[in-house]
Amino acid sequence: MADDAELEAIRARRMAEMQAQMGGPGGGGNDQQKEKERQMEEMKHSILCQVLDQSARTRLNTIAVAKPEKAKMVESMLMQMAQSGQIQGKLNETQLKGLLERVNERTQKTTTVKFDRRRAALDSDSD
Template identity: 65%
Template sequence: MDGDQDAELQALRARRMAEMQAQYGGGQEDEKKKAEAQREQELQKNSILSQILDQAARARLNTIAQVKPEKAQKVEGMLIQMAQTGQLGGKVTENQLKSLLEQVSQVTQKKTVVKFDRRRHAVDSDDDEYG
């Protein structure tokens, strides 16, 4: 009976190892497919943007993408949508891009309030003693 149990245990281990390898290998393939799809999407986006933006506007958008990537993504999405719906008459100039950026800034602008509690930090000129 010892031989039968060893054989069953070996078979079970081999099956489990094969399952684990299939899961791990499948995960790598999924990641490769996702990365490839993301690269393809990025190429399509860049192709569309190069068709609808003039050179100066494209340069400004690239500069903004380096500083504020989320803002640039919103503007790129808006531009692509406008191009797909036929709202753009020709290539977008730098001035048109500036006005679009201003619109996005007004919508996404966050109001920051800074409160300073003097008592909490014990900064009071009355507490100063000299002498």
């Protein structure tokens, strides 16, 4: 009998630990977070539909496949511009390209190549 009580106490503790890891009883905390993320995604989608025409949305989706981080930057930039009232009407593909060029200028990394001629001259031409 004492073993049954101890086993039940261990099971109860383990169940409490698992529920705490999952975010509450039955993992309910995780569902709220997923719901919030879904709502944010819907809001972003609706704003982008209002701001971009079909060709621009197609281009942005293509960019999202190739370079997701750049697409997220452009989407957040578009949302900020829309919320602050900087965008009047829908942007077409050419206007989106201009916006992309501005983003590229900000994020473009310059690479330099240094060539040390002294080290390269180790093998002489007289050989």
